[in-house]
Amino acid sequence: MTETPTRRRATFNTLTVKNVRKLTSDAVEVIFDVPADLAEDYNYVPGQYVALRATIDGKEVRRSYSICSEPTPGEVHVAIKKDFGGVFSTWANETLAAGDTIDVMNPQGAFISKKNITSMNNPDQVASDALAGGNLHLVAFAAGSGITPIMSIARSVLGQSEQTTFDLVYANKSAMDVMFAEELGDLKDKYPTRFAVHHVLSREQRVSELMSGRIDAAKLESLLDHVIRTEATDEWFLCGPFELVQLCRDTLAERGVSEDDIRYELFTTGKPEQPTGQQGRTVEADPAGANFAISFTLDGTSSRVESPTSAHETLLNAALRVRADVPFACAGGVCGTCRAKVIEGDVEMEENYALEKDEVDAGYVLTCQSRPCSDSVKIDFDA
Ligand code: FES
Secondary structure, three states, rough: OOOOOOOOOOOEEEEEEEEEEEEEOOEEEEEEOOOHHOOOOOOOOOOOOOEEEEOOOOOEEEEEEEOOOOOOOOEEEEEEEEEOOHHHHHHHHHOOOOEEEEEEEEOOOOOOOOOOOOOOOOOOHHHHHHHHHOOEEEEEEEEEEHHHHHHHHHHHHHOOOOOOOOEEEEEOHHHHHHOOOOHHHHHHHHOOEEEEEEEEEEOOOOOOOEEEEOOOOHHHHHHHHHHHHHHHOOOOEEEOHHHHHHHHHHHHHHOOHHHHHHEEEEEOOOOOOOOOOOHHHHHHOOOOEEEEEEEEEOOOEEEEEEOOOOOOOHHHHHOOOOOOOOOOOOOOOOOOOOOOEEEEEEEEEOOOOOOOOOHHHHEEEOOOOOOEEOOEEEEEEEO
16 A cells, blocks of 8 residues: 655655646646656645745745645646745746646645545545544635645545535635635535535625624634534644634634644744755854764765854754755745754754644654754754
């Protein structure tokens, strides 16, 4: 049986764009062809993402995008919304076309339904659990392109069990900004009693006051009181900007919802991206010997780098100076691609929006967010 780990070694492969489909005036769906010899590397669980890498105006740019399709043999679909001033998203929306090739990382991420049997590893178990009555009630709050992984999860869980129900609260500025409007309509037609989508539009007056305006604390409380069957919800999915996700997490915690039942994924942390790669390479070891000694294993090969204590750079930046293939995507503590296990020494992790508590307890860190605290540190990207 093919394994689809939620955490696996990140590797890039060059894939061909099969099709680019307009979703809204500023968003496209990009479909990549996955050749048969890479099929195993690109199987995925609904909710996972891929990182894309391209050279734009002479600079390497990496961005992560959630997969929006159900697992489809030979294909990976992502949705890319044009961000204001976004180099990669603008390039993808305006330039990327069928037949182009681009580097695509194998699927990663733990934003998946843990309550539902979503893994493609055990199709027999999926079928039997569904028949046994996996009558889950799942709720998602998505904003803008945060709908992308939710599409994949909703399609999958609703198709796997005839009892599962799914409520989606989807926030946008206006109806024109709603991504996958047609597909959401199709899903509603297909599962009229099991799937409900509640559009909240911040810049459009809807019939219901509750569905108009920004989702703030008061509106969220009302939605949880009057729209969502909060008490009956088995698992929550939150995907959008930091403020909305944090508001939902805090409010659900106040209502006694266990952290274990909440999955979340952020667009960004709202902080500027940290320097990596080229910038990192300008740091040099201190000849006076005031350095951190960082050893790491990647793809079975061990490397070592001296990192000046004065710079106190991240483990990722230090590692990139000696190995260009060290995995990363967002560099902001959001995606989890740069994960490694600390084998020796102490490190301090600044932000973590990607690792689960049990991973942190087991010694894993995000290397883009971690700095050494002891003279020597040993980490393992393969662990
Ligand atoms: S590269 Fe995304 S969390 Fe470190």
